[in-house]
Amino acid sequence: ETGVTQSPTHLIKTRGQQVTLRCSSQSGHNTVSWYQQALGQGPQFIFQYYREEENGRGNFPPRFSGLQFPNYSSELNVNALELDDSALYLCASSSGGNSPLHFGNGTRLTVT
């Protein structure tokens, strides 16, 4: 069973730039969720994708957007990066419903 994989592991960007983070879901999982984890905090829900459509969204502005592909992999795009966007971005997959999330090891984004 292949777990959730994320790329890249680390990334440094400048304020105002755009970034794309990638995620491959665990085999057998059709739902992908993205979370932002600031230092010393718990993960905060950004959005969830199911059947290639956004299935729900947390309290994040529209410059955070995503995609899900037919193979259930996903991308998180962030436009007009701000310093406060510096965080660990976690991708998690599940088989939907109330099944638990399984996380990747995240992408550490630093915005300077």
Add this chain to the structure above:
Amino acid sequence: GQQLNQSPQSMFIQEGEDVSMNCTSSSIFNTWLWYKQDPGEGPVLLIALYKAGELTSNGRLTAQFGITRKDSFLNISASIPSDVGIYFCAGLNTGGFKTIFGAGTRLFVKA
């Protein structure tokens, strides 16, 4: 919105001691989850609870789903150095799309 309150924020214990941490919410959840996060890694699922009153074990870990559905606790028996990390509780409602996380309990174990 829904929030989960975890306590304590951090714990410093001796190897071999038992540990107890808990999580409360002002809202009802149908599923309670406990995760552990090590430095540089994503959270790893420890225990999933699906029924009010349910008590589930995973090795030295035991977790319970509170009967009010507004709380859960996690116990670790006979702690060892590799138990060090951040423990998160999380809640989810059936048909919902959002798993909500607490702020975590940081566990330090002294050998």
